[in-house]
Amino acid sequence: MTTTLESITTDNVLPASTAVVIIGGGIVGVTAALTLAERNIPVVLLEKGHIAGEQSSRNLGWIRKTSRHLHDVPLALAADRLWAQMPERIGRSVGYRQAGIMFLAKTEKQMAMHEDWLKSVAPMSLDSTLLTPQAIDARVPGGRGDWAGAVFTASDGRAEPAIATTALANAAIAKGANIIQHCAVRSLSTAAGKVCGVVTEKGEIRCDQVLLAAGAWSRRFLGNQRISLPTLPLICSVLRTQPMEGPTDIAVGAPDFSFRKHQGGGFVITQRGKLDAPLSLDHLLIGFRYLNQLRQQAGFLRISLGRYFADDLTMPRRWGSNASPFEQHRTTNPPVNEQLNQDALSNLRQAWPAFNQASIAESWAGLIDVTPDSNPVIDRIQSLPGLTIATGFSGHGFGTGPAAGQLAADLVSNTKPIVDPTPYRFNRL
Template sequence: MAPELIVVETDANPPPRADVVIIGGGIAGVSTLLALAEKGVSVALVEKGRLAGEQSSRNWGFCRTQGRDQNEVPLALESLRLWDRMAQRVGADVGFTRAGACYLCQTPAEVAAYEAWLENARQWQVQSRILGPDEVDAVLPGSSRRWAGALYTPNDGRAEPQLAVPLMAQAARRLGASVVTNCAARGFETTAGRLSGVVTEHGTIACDAAVLAGGAWSRLFCGNMGVDFPQLKILGSVMRTAPLNGPPELAVAGPDFAFRKRRDGGYTVARRNKYEAHIVPDSFRLLPRFLSAMIRTKQEYRIRPFGRFREELRIPRSWALDQASPFEATRVLDPAPNPAIVEESRRNLIRAFPAFAPVRVAQSWGGLIDTTPDAVPVIAPVQAVPGFFLMSGFSGHGFGIGPGAGRLMSELVTGATPVVDPAPFRFERFGGRAAEPGLAKAA
């Protein structure tokens, strides 16, 4: 069952023209929308289904700097500053609080790994620190285990995915942005080699630039336009509990569980380090580029042979822009969670923190996470197609760093000075190739 989302007003039809068109109504696209609207840029967003209908409402809700890839730390810090101001920006509470985050360690080797991360991250003046066993007990009381240590960041936070994105879109509309849901973008048109319009199922929007923030769909969209984006999907299973008094307020991740307090008094709970990697046609196409990452992180995934193979094999890889696209056939990716993994996360959590024993599972859901070979997103122009920008492949980090990513993309699109160095997020690091005319046939 999909998480329940708040409903906000959207526009009935796309405008005939905007300076910038954003494709995708998740945290990345909507953060960019709001940042551009605050700059006074004429901007429109089209979403094939509903706002935050996929992974942007199905994630854990962590807003953290700790443990990030070093390339993402500056973006995470900027995102926290933006999360601090989010209620003011959108005029409503999105559930953000800096309650802290804690990653628990079972062994001295795990502690050493976090010490190495912290040594590198100190250049960014992060507030993370390593806790010893006694300090863990003081910060996180009630555990049945004696932990070897932890990585602890007191100023990291959490927010509510089901609230944040719709409220951000609503705020952007008040500033003059256009937001159209149930409106799939089929592709883009070019004039003299430069992007000049986005073709949707309800007409073409003339524009100077387009930002693709399509999440798990980005590779398919890019491929139809002749742009090779290496992206795979993994399945995460998550549950939320009924309200429960007593357990900690921090966002916590242990070796085989993770949890964080919710605004409604319950908890979001997941099985940490246990995602499902379904074997699909792209698994074979992209094997050379993902092989080293698969070997390095093999303990974090359960391989599901051909679980989604037939479903994805049936999806067309190319279509004319005057024809219905795969995005219209599947408005919302709503995969079923794995009940065994959900139960395992509940059981592991109770074993580690007995205060969760009375917990009642109120809902569970699955979400498809878009990943790149280096687990770092693309937030960049695609040099082969002037005017085309890509932000995708957040690899499970998108909600927390979404506001900073949106600000960065707004600066790249408008030519402003970037808030952080954009080089680590460039598309061409994957050897991106030029678009091939004729793969997508305009109407």
């Protein structure tokens, strides 16, 4: 994980009861806890490891509307508003800046995809525009790339994953939420066909509602409850440079690299053209649901059979009230693919020679849970009243996290939702 992740001190006393239990201390679960606390609804958030220890601190920090599906844009717009209000809401900055995001096209075919996307979101009246090669050079000077064009959204932005979720968690605690780290939830308690509590490694908590926001662990947790959530793993490797002078504050994504300014003065860089796709037993169980994605992303995914498959195969999929897999695996730390990081840096240097001076400060990798349509599930589970899930964000949960967490809190508390939740219904999968 990134060495800049802020730590947080939380309570370790398990209460006997509460109104809502949240499972998972990523940005979505933490934002939901903050929202409920602001509404004076008693809430306990339980995290098996430490707050933001997995993908919520390992992502790129991009906050974008660009290239989102039309039905997903309202959530991104709501997130923009919440990110902008964050300093006033929680009393500190989380590095949010609307510096813009630009996606470059190397070929006319790639440019046509940007054009098609822009037409598809025309009803939303976004500030996205198509750029010529000359306009790219004006906004990101010093480049040598032979670009066909780009799509640029000035109101897109970034924040710092290493501090955002921790800052939100501290604010939630200050407003009355109870957050407990290093406490894994083993299973749900039910009575008369409804949720009535959770069983943890430290004991049981009675509650009226449970929100599962456990990221890549959600499928395994739900499987133990006989609920099938289709998600598969991807691994993204990332690097951060030492402080350096760069060509722009705009976040830039090319077909085979991306970069954005880090508040520490360096740049966060990844290989946008390739992700590691470690095979698991789930590929055999539900892989057929992803055939369309595989056809569209041939060459994008680096499929491998190795340590991940063996570890996944030996991890229990059913357990009772005894120790769960979540106690043996507090934090997922995928190995960094240094070759992909070096590829990204090499490709970036060819396009913008200013990065020839870049030296690597650190690198890390994160595990992403991907749904068949790359959109999350934020919904009540009809087969088990009292259970709501917010998971499967497919690599873009950080950007929409504040709005996704609030939407989950809205569903849990039966409040008018911040956006129409229909696109995120569980039954679509």
